[in-house]
Amino acid sequence: MSSGHDQVAGQLLKEIRRASGISQAELARRAGLDASVLSAYEHGRRQPAVGALARIAAAAGLELCLAAAPAVDLAASEHAGRVLSQVLDLAEALPYRPRRELEYPPFGRRAA
Numbered sequence: 001m002s003s004g005h006d007q008v009a010g011q012l013l014k015e016i017r018r019a020s021g022i023s024q025a026e027l028a029r030r031a032g033l034d035a036s037v038l039s040a041y042e043h044g045r046r047q048p049a050v051g052a053l054a055r056i057a058a059a060a061g062l063e064l065c066l067a068a069a070p071a072v073d074l075a076a077s078e079h080a081g082r083v084l085s086q087v088l089d090l091a092e093a094l095p096y097r098p099r100r101e102l103e104y105p106p107f108g109r110r111a112a
Contacts, residue, residue: 007044009041009044009047009048009053010041010042010043010044012053013038013041013042013048013053013056014042016056016057016060016062017042017060019060019062020060020061020062022060024038024039024042027056027059027060030059030060031052031055031056031058031059032055032059033052033056038056041056050064050066
């Protein structure tokens with residue numbers, strides 16, 4: 001099973017094709033790839049190198065630009081962790097009384 005990070009390239013390639021309005025087969029031809037390889041990239045079965053991504057983007061008339069990811073706000077993450085911990089502590093403190101039998105809502109009669 002692939003993780004979310006494994007799907008980033010596939011989603012990027014789908015967006016490149018959508019933005020350019022060309023088919024998968026045509027984009028593969030322009031980029032000098034087999035259509036099966038481009039399909040495998042898009043579906044996350046293979047991971048393209050950055051150079052391949054740039055070549056595919058260029059074949060669609062686009063430019064691949066890499067930028068630094070935004071900085072993570074550690075203070076906000078720590079605060080969210082403390083709040084979550086408090087919520088879990090509160091949930092554990094609530095009384096738990098299991099019911100002996102399941103209760104079902106009443107059903108109305110259906111006309112035959």
